[in-house]
Amino acid sequence: MTVEVIAGGTLTTLQDLGRFGFAAQGFGSSGACDKHAMRLANALLGNALATAVLECTLLGSTLRFSEASLVAVAGGMPTITLNDEPVSAYRPIPVQAGDVLHIGLIANGLRSYVAFSGGINTPLFMGSRATDLRTGIGGLHGRALTAHDLLPIKSDARSLRRFLHTLPDKLTILDKMDCFHWMAHTLGPFRYIGAQKTALVRCVLGPQAAYFTQKGLDTFANSLYEVTVDSNRMACKLRGAKIEAVSGFDIISDGIMEGSVQVSAEGQPLVMLADHQTTGGYAKIATIISVDIPTLAQLRPGDAVAFRYVSSQEALLAIREENAMLCKIKELMSR
Amino acid sequence: MHPITPSYTPVAESALLLSLGDTIDESVNRQLMHLWQKTLQANIKGILEITPAFTTMLIQFDPILTDCQTITKRIQKLCRSLQDVESIGKTVDIPVCYGGRYGEDLSYVCMHTGLSQQEVISLHSKPSYLIYMIGFLPAFPYLGGMDERLFTPRLQNPRVRIPAGSVGIGGEQTGIYPVESPGGWQLIGRTPLMLFDPQTPEKSLYQAGDRIRFVPIDAAEYQRLSQENVEVQT
Numbered sequence: 141m142t143v144e145v146i147a148g149g150t151l152t153t154l155q156d157l158g159r160f161g162f163a164a165q166g167f168g169s170s171g172a173c174d175k176h177a178m179r180l181a182n183a184l185l186g187n188a189l190a191t192a193v194l195e196c197t198l199l200g201s202t203l204r205f206s207e208a209s210l211v212a213v214a215g216g217m218p219t220i221t222l223n224d225e226p227v228s229a230y231r232p233i234p235v236q237a238g239d240v241l242h243i244g245l246i247a248n249g250l251r252s253y254v255a256f257s258g259g260i261n262t263p264l265f266m267g268s269r270a271t272d273l274r275t276g277i278g279g280l281h282g283r284a285l286t287a288h289d290l291l292p293i294k295s296d297a298r299s300l301r302r303f304l305h306t307l308p309d310k311l312t313i314l315d316k317m318d319c320f321h322w323m324a325h326t327l328g329p330f331r332y333i334g335a336q337k338t339a340l341v342r343c344v345l346g347p348q349a350a351y352f353t354q355k356g357l358d359t360f361a362n363s364l365y366e367v368t369v370d371s372n373r374m375a376c377k378l379r380g381a382k383i384e385a386v387s388g389f390d391i392i393s394d395g396i397m398e399g400s401v402q403v404s405a406e407g408q409p410l411v412m413l414a415d416h417q418t419t420g421g422y423a424k425i426a427t428i429i430s431v432d433i434p435t436l437a438q439l440r441p442g443d444a445v446a447f448r449y450v451s452s453q454e455a456l457l458a459i460r461e462e463n464a465m466l467c468k469i470k471e472l473m474s475r
Numbered sequence: 476m477h478p479i480t481p482s483y484t485p486v487a488e489s490a491l492l493l494s495l496g497d498t499i500d501e502s503v504n505r506q507l508m509h510l511w512q513k514t515l516q517a518n519i520k521g522i523l524e525i526t527p528a529f530t531t532m533l534i535q536f537d538p539i540l541t542d543c544q545t546i547t548k549r550i551q552k553l554c555r556s557l558q559d560v561e562s563i564g565k566t567v568d569i570p571v572c573y574g575g576r577y578g579e580d581l582s583y584v585c586m587h588t589g590l591s592q593q594e595v596i597s598l599h600s601k602p603s604y605l606i607y608m609i610g611f612l613p614a615f616p617y618l619g620g621m622d623e624r625l626f627t628p629r630l631q632n633p634r635v636r637i638p639a640g641s642v643g644i645g646g647e648q649t650g651i652y653p654v655e656s657p658g659g660w661q662l663i664g665r666t667p668l669m670l671f672d673p674q675t676p677e678k679s680l681y682q683a684g685d686r687i688r689f690v691p692i693d694a695a696e697y698q699r700l701s702q703e704n705v706e707v708q709t
Contacts, residue, residue, distance in 0.1 A: 160535075163526040164511070165679050166613040275613055275654075347484045347492045392497055393610060393617070395526025395533025397490055418526055419610030427487040430538075455488035456538055463539060 141295040142206040143256070146240065148286040151197040151373075154260060154279035155253075155414070157190045159268035163395065163418045170270040170278065173373060173414045173437035174251050177215030179466050180323065181255035184212035184232055186303065186474030189466055191259035192269035194285070196252045200243025201285060203254075207237050209295055210257035210303060214323070216249020216438050230323050231311070232257075232473075234304060249438035257303065258294040273373060274415055303473075310473055319469055338364060339445045341432045344452050346401060346424035348391055356384035360401075360425055361449055365409060369441040373415040376436045378445065382407035383425065393421040399428035401447075411436055429455035431462050479506050479554050483547050490535045491543045493550065499529050499619065504607050507532065508684035509563050513553045519546060527683050528608045529617070564685035566603050569651065571642050571689045572697040573599075573664035580630075580661035584644060587627045596691050598622045599649065599663065603686040614653035614671045614679055618687060621649045633659035640666045642689065651687075664689075667700035 155178065158171025172178035172195055179189040194201065200218050213220055213229040220227050221242045227233050229252070235241060246252050262269055262280060271279025280289055314320060349357065365380035383403050396402070400412045402422040411428060412420075413436070426447065428436060439445060484492045493510075495503050511527040514534075521541030526533040536546060573596045574581040584595055604618040621644070629645045634657060637643075641652045643660030652658060653670035670680060681687060692700070 160524045163524050163533075164609060164683060166609045166611065166615055169524065344485070344487055347486045392499060392529050392531075393608070394492065394528040394531040397486065397524075397526075397533060397535055399487060417611055419528055419608065424486075427490070429487065430489055452485060452488045459488060459538055 141209060141258075141293040143209075143291040143293055144204040144206070145285050145287055145289040145291065146202040146204055148284060148289070149196050149201040149243065150199045152201045152285040153195050153271035153273065153283075154192055154262060154269055154285075154291075155195045155271060156192040156269050158270050158414065159266050159272065159278065162266055166418055167266070167275065167277075168272065168416055168418055169398070169414065170272040170373075171268070171414045172251075172253060172270075174215050174253065174434035176431070176434040176462065176466075177251070178253045178255075180230075180469070181212045181214040181253045182259075183466050183470040184214070184230065184473060185210055185255055185257045186470060187255060187257065187259055189470060191255065192262070193256075193260070194254040194291075196243050196246070196254065198250060199245050200252055200254070202240060202242045203291075204240050205235050205237060207295065208297070208300065209235050209293065210300060211235060211241065212255050213243065213252055214255075215252040216246040218246040218252045219244035230320070232303075232307060234307075250440050251437055256291075256293045256295075257300060258296060261292045261294040270414075272415065274417075306475070310475070313472055314469065317468070317472075319465075322465060337444065339435050339439055339443065340448060341428055341435055341445055342448050342450045342455070342458075343399075343401065343426040343428045343432075344450065344455060346426045347394075348423035349425060351385055351389070351391070351423035352403070352425055353384045353386055357425065359383050360409065361447055364444045364446055367439045367441050367443045367445065371439075371441060373413055375413055375416060376411040376439060378409045378411070380408070383409065385423065389423050390421055391423050393419045396420045396424070397427070399430065399433050400424050401426040401428065413437060429458060431455070431458040479510070479557060481510075481550070481554065483543070483550075485543050486533065489538045490533060491546065492531055492533050494531045496530055499607065501605055501619065503530055504605065504619075505560065505563060505684070506557070509557055509560055510550070510553065511683075512563065513557065514550060517549065517553060519549050522546065526610075528610065564606070564682070566686040566688055567681045568688050568690045569642075569666050569668060570692040570696065570700060571600070571664040571666050572692050572694055575694065577665035577694075577697065578642070578663040580643070581663045584625070584627045584661050584663055588624055590624065595625065595663065598625055599644075600689040600691050603688045604649070606681060606683050606685050606687060608683050609679075612652075612654055612656060614681075616650055616681065616683075616687060618648065618650050621647065623647070625649070627661050629659040630661065633657055637662065638665065640668065640670065642666060664691075665697070667697050667704060669704050 158169030645660035
């Protein structure tokens with residue numbers, strides 16, 4: 141089965157959970173910025189959670205299907221239409237041969253994920269289908285989607301028929317399990333601090349927390365930071381109260397990971413996202429816990445964010461809980 | 476050899492940083508690279524990624540499958556079995572055409588250091604440089620061991636586009652740009668070798684722990700070797 145790209149959108153790339161095992165050669169992992177939404181979109185179709193999806197940014201793609209299929213959209217809330225009729229995110233969407241799916245402007249959040257029943261079937265590149273825009277490898281020709289691109293989809297007509305046959309029952313069970321409530325909840329990473337709409341993001345102390353004064357650590361944990369316009373898939377760059385270091389921000393370069401919070405020479409935090417470099421020379425004050433990285437990945441320039449230190453125990457519990465829920469949905473949908 | 480005693484810092488619920496201190500030193504780096512390779516060979520359950528650097532390695536793991544303690548214990552065991560090694564890597568020769576249109580800043584480096592072109596080339600191509608780590612870009616080596624007579628400050632205004640294969644000096648460091656990129660180093664030469672091939676990016680000429688030797692070649696040899704690259708590709 142093939143999906144034809146009619147319009148690519150602002151920045152739509154193929155992503156999965158990322159490319160691991162090549163950091164020593166200087167290759168970052170890439171992968172979806174919001175791995176929660178990416179896995180949820182797959183779970184809704186009964187796909188393996190790690191299956192490759194499309195990551196749309198701000199304005200999504202327009203796609204035409206060569207055969208009947210099934211898709212699901214999760215993440216930032218776009219307007220979605222199928223042949224110009226509105227359809228819902230967070231539900232499996234059946235499509236027919238010739239149908240046109242349009243992922244419109246993302247109104248709430250920044251990135252939406254489109255999963256296809258069976259999954260996108262481009263060749264694996266160094267063990268992954270993720271697009272690495274920095275190096276121009278992986279995905280579809282190492283670049284964002286444009287009009288006339290063709291996406292191969294691994295589809296199976298028989299399992300598709302079975303899925304559609306049992307879909308009403310599955311949706312009823314999802315509803316009874318309170319899954320839709322859980323999904324909706326993950327949509328709103330915002331809290332109000334006074335009148336200020338703010339994302340609250342949890343973190344643990346970073347490997348170079350000792351490079352900062354107590355005042356610096358407090359500043360980071362107690363201030364509001366604003367997402368700047370030069371944020372991208374590499375980093376969420378923030379602006380706000382200056383963080384104080386004991387004596388400079390430079391370290392002997394070491395490995396960085398998704399969620400690492402580096403503090404620049406100007407005392408401003410930068411949170412590493414999926415396309416980050418493998419190593420860096422700035423001290424790292426914190427690491428965002430895995431389950432809260434998606435929240436940051438959904439922030440738009442101008443949005444406010446606050447940080448809160450938690451124990452790694454809390455981080456661990458949160459990741460186990462999220463994983464269990466995603467697996468439960470996936471199991472139910474693939475039954 | 477004294478048994479090494481790394482420190483372990485938790486970085487997240489899914490990562491820890493192993494450190495052998497904060498001195499950039501060949502023997503420390505050699506121990507680290509040795510430990511890195513042993514860790515890779517040990518195939519420890521749940522480890523997803525290891526990023527070795529000058530004196531540290533960042534170990535990322537799946538927190539559903541394992542935890543910091545389990546990994547730390549396994550690595551402690553590996554540390555005890557580490558043998559003293561002279562060198563763990565290979566030496567890779569990198570042909571370089573110095574000066575002219577391949578190294579526009581060679582004359583500036585001569586002016587700054589007070590050395591002749593021949594002296595700069597000879598000092599630069601004499602050592603075998605240790606690759607302390609690879610980072611920043613794919614195949615970008617952080618090299619140590621440049622002769623201090625060659626130290627030259629970076630450009631005031633970085634170039635927007637540096638051709639792939641450029642060999643440069645930036646302060647106390649020397650290195651190669653494996654892919655076209657912006658940069659502020661003084662360019663003294665260029666290698667015709669393809670250090671990064673997007674078709675087979677995982678096949679690297681060198682890795683951290685190896686050594687690099689720059690071998691001066693003339694423009695004719697540069698042309699001949701570039702031609703070979705093209706033929707291999709097609």
